[in-house]
Amino acid sequence: MAAYILKRLGLALLVALAVSIIAFGLLRLSGDPAIALAGEGASSEDIELVRKTYGFDRPLPVQYVDWLGRTLRGDLGESIYFKTAAGPLIVSKLGTTLILGIASLAFALLISIPLGVMAAIWRNSLIDRLCLATAVIGQALPNFFFALLLIMLFAIGLRWLPVSGSGTWLHFVMPTIALGYYIAPAFMRLIRAGMIEVLESDYIRTARAKGLPARSVIFKHALRNAVVPVVALAAVQLGFLLGGSVVIETLFALDGLGYLAYQSINTKDFPVMQNIVLLLSVIYVVLTLAADIANAWLDPRIRIA
């Protein structure tokens, strides 16, 4: 098990490093940051001054190594746009994104578990088809599109919810539904497949033969086993939710990490952008690693393979 963990840890570190190099390269390829920073009416001299001030005149590998070295020492640099330390700025936005991510995950599980179970119990029935349709719609709808539909219904039509902002819990309802519904189908399909497999196993037949009530068979015996792979998927999906909330946060003007990422891309705020990408990739890698280890712990066949 220790060897397995070490191997996965090494791989995770390499992935994080590769992501940081690719992100750094892509950001610099997107245009000359000095021109963007100097603004619309800047002269060539102004741009040159900006280039020298921020060290953009040095070779790219030098800039990368310099940035990585400082980051590893805990110095995330200063936001070029907001003129404030990048570390505290990023941390101050993390809370909103975490709330949104966890709430969306909870919402996704809340709708996918009952739907998955129902689809498995009444396999190939109208209920199964309805659950499948719900899943297909969830995956096919772009989340910004679904978000705008929610706004039309709940904010403009019914006037129940505020359109944008992050002042109260009501502000999180629509973003949570929009993000959560997008990831729910994956859980639903997994639960449905797991339940179908478990419901056909011998110990369930035995439980039924013993005369246990249907509710007890499904929830106490079948679901507890079918839900195991969902735990691993949930960890990975949480990573996706944290990184994938850029569009939803921007649409709902939620002051989180995704919105900050969007702002920093638009303003070519490289220190902030690079550190957000690094932070999100590290979170994703850590969650994937945790899922791998949990799976290996639960299923010895994985760590032996």
Next chain:
Amino acid sequence: MFTSRTGLARLLGAALLSTSMLLGAPALAGKRDDTLRFANDQAPESVDPYFNNVRIGVILGAQIWDTLIYRDPKTNEYVGNLARSWKQINDRTIEFELRQGVKFHNGEEFDADSVVYTLNFVANPANKVVTQQNVSWIEKAEKLDKFRVRVTTKKVFPAAIEYLAGPVVIHPAKYYAEAGPRGMNAKPVGSGPWKVVRHDPGKSILLERNTDYFKDSPKSVPKIGKLEVRFIPDRQTQMAEVLSGGMDLIMNVAKDQADQAGKVPNLQVVSGETMRIVFLQMNTLDGAPAPQFKDIRVRKAILHAIDREAITKNIVGAGSRVLHTVCFPSQFGCTDEGAPRYAYDPGLAKKLLAEAGFPNGFETEIHAYRERNQTEAIIGNLQAVGIRAKLNFSQYAAMREQVRANKSSLSHQTWGSFSVNDVSASTPVYFAFGADDITRDAEVRDALNRGDNSVDPNVRKTAYRTALRMIAERAHAIPLWSLPVYYVASKDLNFTPYPDEMVRFWEMSWK
């Protein structure tokens, strides 16, 4: 933003509007609690006007701070604001007599120290003011007595008054010295009609009426109690907010959405012209990707190929007008007197292309960064005379990089002159041998320099007229139209739009 989803989002935007029309009138957002709510898509990097270069920064600057001089937007005449009067001592020196009894929001008295400290601070390059072009002309400010100052410019700078009436605001000396630009951004203190109550950087800013605002100001004490400015990046969300009654005013609404919003009960759509001009820049330098533009007949063919009247009417929309020279008509020195008019005549355009040796037209790239629908209309007009223009659409910085690196032959440009009502802030940027000049006509440059370096209004007017006429005669650029701005507001709000894109919240009132 998210360009891949723009079409779909626009469709949804139309659906938002249709839903609202079906469901009836939205609840009033601000009249009930006397708070005017305004949304903007971009948050300024700093509220201190010297440390941001976005439009909302200019708008907030005028609400929270004051300038020495004020330009009346209706008459374009200069009147005193923090200065009671001023006198041009020589070509480079202006003396100001300051108003007495003015207080900043923190109680600090306004006097010569405020002006001297602010101007000398921002003029010092070491202080890294972001909007260098707004302050780099200042050499120094000196105190003559408690209420008299002298400002010296580095060289002859006739537009100094215009800058002192626009972006050059005055800070409280003691507070600015203690807090610096960072402190000023965290807790902004000015002398203007609105006081800052709360500032959540990147999120919102809440202002309240400055009831002690000095009575002689050409601005006025606001009629509305509070003003909340929220930064909402997505335009569809802004529209949803105004439809649901969450916002009272939004600006820069697309024409098609504004047209539909006009049909929603309890909303009003107001459009107005802005100082932002639109033109096609053509590269005549050696080594440019499309050498065809070196031939004046090709440039004139393009002038005749574009149906500016039709595009202005059908696509650009109400509030815009066709331009014949590369400047905004209200700017000092801007004129199209003596400049040739090129009528829409595709037949003549084809003939000119054939004479230039391109009977079958040619292929070129056209660079653009905003108002894509307008660029596409231009491409359609060019296609009709045989010029096959391939669109290269990018961010402004990326496009400018291509132009400056001699990698763009044709670009769809817009220029807002930072709302400075003087030709020195527009035409010379593209024709006086600066980084953005890709025609390099020495005669044009000399004429512009004569205008830029004199304080005699008649000398300036003559010089600019000559330069503008030469640019038009030599077809160095294709002046197109001015851009309008569309506002969508609650029907209960009284407000007037102005060409300088300055939203004067202090003038607004509830009906």
